[in-house]
Amino acid sequence: MFKALADPTRRLLLDTLRERGGRTLGELEEVVVEHTPMTRFGVSKHLRLLEEANLVVTLRSGREKLHHLNPVPIQQVHDRWIDKYTERRLTALTTLKSQLEEKP
Amino acid sequence: MFKALADPTRRLLLDTLRERGGRTLGELEEVVVEHTPMTRFGVSKHLRLLEEANLVVTLRSGREKLHHLNPVPIQQVHDRWIDKYTERRLTALTTLKSQLEEKP
């Protein structure tokens, strides 16, 4: 799941699907090719990884395969390392760092 | 930044630093070695990646280097793909998928 997020092409696919879901492989290939040179097969492989990571949900309709973004795993990543008090602690740390290091 | 999250050892380091910050390389090495066989050098490399990804902030104190978790980039990942209406849309999609595919 984390590895699925680690590739720029896959993040582009997620961005595209966030904008509008229900796209076919062909449509997604067009979008990717605008940004980087890649064949249909490459896009297909990336989509399979995103599916396995449960970041993309698919729905077959005849010979077409419609892809949709699944935001739940990303929410889980967020919840793993963020709590509502963390941001305040970070601010305190930054201040401390400045105080301790700005004297050469 | 995304690649930094793609490795289990680095996620373990983030988890450890979330629990308590201000740890030295030596402390972190101990924690990692409990879970997986790795030398100090391996841990050091992973920490460097986390620093470059801005997921870990360091603070030198004498010959020690204290590591802290920086949650801001993770917050940004969350904000990139999640909006407050997305969750509801996902529920609708799941229902649709069931309706359309559960007839063989």
Place this chain on the structure above:
DNA sequence: TTGACATGTGACCAAATGGTCACCTAACCT
């Protein structure tokens, strides 16, 4: 049924990544 269209699979190659080691610098403590 015949052909065109949308997608999937397995083999294969080049490049990036994870990990270790030998060696090095710098700080603390008698």
Place this chain on the structure above:
DNA sequence: AGGTTAGGTGACCATTTGGTCACATGTCAA
């Protein structure tokens, strides 16, 4: 000064990953 401790660097190797291609499957439409 000398020894010990904390950490860093560059070379190197094994494995994984990104990408393509030849080929195969299944679906629509005439």
